Amino acid sequence: MTIRVGVIGAGVMGRDHALRLTRRTAGAQVVAVADTDAERAAAVAAEVGAQVFASAAELIDAVDAVVVASWGATHEEYVLAAIAAGRPVFCEKPLAPTREACDRILDAEVAAGRRLVTVGFMRRDDPQYLAMKEVVVGGAIGAPLLMHAAHRNASVPDWFTSEMIVTDTAVHDIDVARWMFDEEIVAVTVLSGRVSRKAQPGFRDPQLLILEMASGILVDVEASVNAGFGYDIRGEVVGEDGTVELSESAGAVVKRAGAAHTRIPGEWIERFTTAFDAEFRAWIDVIASSADSGDHLTVGPTAWDGYAATACCEAGLAALRSGTRERVELRPKPELYCTAPLTEGTPR
Numbered sequence: 001m002t003i004r005v006g007v008i009g010a011g012v013m014g015r016d017h018a019l020r021l022t023r024r025t026a027g028a029q030v031v032a033v034a035d036t037d038a039e040r041a042a043a044v045a046a047e048v049g050a051q052v053f054a055s056a057a058e059l060i061d062a063v064d065a066v067v068v069a070s071w072g073a074t075h076e077e078y079v080l081a082a083i084a085a086g087r088p089v090f091c092e093k094p095l096a097p098t099r100e101a102c103d104r105i106l107d108a109e110v111a112a113g114r115r116l117v118t119v120g121f122m123r124r125d126d127p128q129y130l131a132m133k134e135v136v137v138g139g140a141i142g143a144p145l146l147m148h149a150a151h152r153n154a155s156v157p158d159w160f161t162s163e164m165i166v167t168d169t170a171v172h173d174i175d176v177a178r179w180m181f182d183e184e185i186v187a188v189t190v191l192s193g194r195v196s197r198k199a200q201p202g203f204r205d206p207q208l209l210i211l212e213m214a215s216g217i218l219v220d221v222e223a224s225v226n227a228g229f230g231y232d233i234r235g236e237v238v239g240e241d242g243t244v245e246l247s248e249s250a251g252a253v254v255k256r257a258g259a260a261h262t263r264i265p266g267e268w269i270e271r272f273t274t275a276f277d278a279e280f281r282a283w284i285d286v287i288a289s290s291a292d293s294g295d296h297l298t299v300g301p302t303a304w305d306g307y308a309a310t311a312c313c314e315a316g317l318a319a320l321r322s323g324t325r326e327r328v329e330l331r332p333k334p335e336l337y338c339t340a341p342l343t344e345g346t347p348r
């Protein structure tokens with residue numbers, strides 16, 4: 001069975017996902033592409049042999065499953081349309097930029113009675129994060145107390161804002177913290193101090209986020225977007241009996257002439273390629289195996305995870321403005337999200 005996929009949004013991520021689904025994901029074929037920029041849609045459609053659709057609604061009607069990779073503010077409309085049409089939908093982060101918009105998505109999915117939404121928090125599929133979680137869950141380092149994380153981007157375009165360091169960059173670390181410890185974040189503090197000389201005027205880079213988990217575990221996240229030297233992702237969990245950290249590099253380390261060399265990825269598509277491949281493979285597999293069963297058509301991060309991440313980002317933005325600790329208040333978790341996603345915490 002081939003799952004016919006439509007991709008809405010043919011920018012960097014939309015194109016990458018379309019190529020990945022077409023070239024590297026067995027059982028999937030991208031048959032439709034839509035973008036507000038018709039030329040961009042045509043270029044990606046030509047690369048994967050798909051048809052261009054002028055309207056997202058028509059695209060959704062014509063396919064088995066939908067990828068939403070358009071600008072964040074448009075996600076709500078497309079995800080709601082996919083739910084209304086009963087189509088599984090993979091939505092890039094954010095699920096939606098405001099908590100109210102995420103609420104509407106949760107309400108629609110709850111009314112549909114079946115989980116159809118998967119959110120693109122790909123780090124949950126990264127072999128290094130999975131190995132780290134296996135150690136934490138397995139108990140080898142004892143009860144977790146702290147997590148240290150660093151998320152450094154080499155550079156960003158000039159339309160990137162200080163707020164986006166929270167909502168676009170640190171949002172991944174927010175999701176990792178919730179997933180790693182399987183609990184919610186209850187408060188967020190964001191500090192910004194000395195500013196990098198490479199940042200544009202008025203830009204608050206780097207930022208330090210402190211996430212307080214429900215059990216009291218503290219997570220600090222250094223988020224920065226002008227590191228220059230490459231895309232650098234770090235993580236370490238400190239437990240009562242030991243620590244576990246992400247390995248420094250998935251590639252080879254060359255030692256010669258008194259120095260050790262290893263490649264540093266340039267950006268996130270390179271760093272997380274394996275994770276992107278795995279998340280799409282899992283998504284297509286669950287659609288293929290459950291389409292006719294009435295089971296949920298999601299795997300990994302759900303709409304609830306998207307909602308919780310956005311709620312934490314809203315608290316983070318308030319904290320960035322106020323310079324103080326902001327509480328995260330979540331709505332009661334609907335029953336639909338109370339059973340674990342199929343592969344949560346399970347390395348694959």
Ligand code: ISE
Nearest residue numbers: 151153168169170172225268
């Ligand atoms: C980008 O949108 C991503 O999702 C990347 O993973 C993140 O590292 C980057 O900061 C974001 O801008």
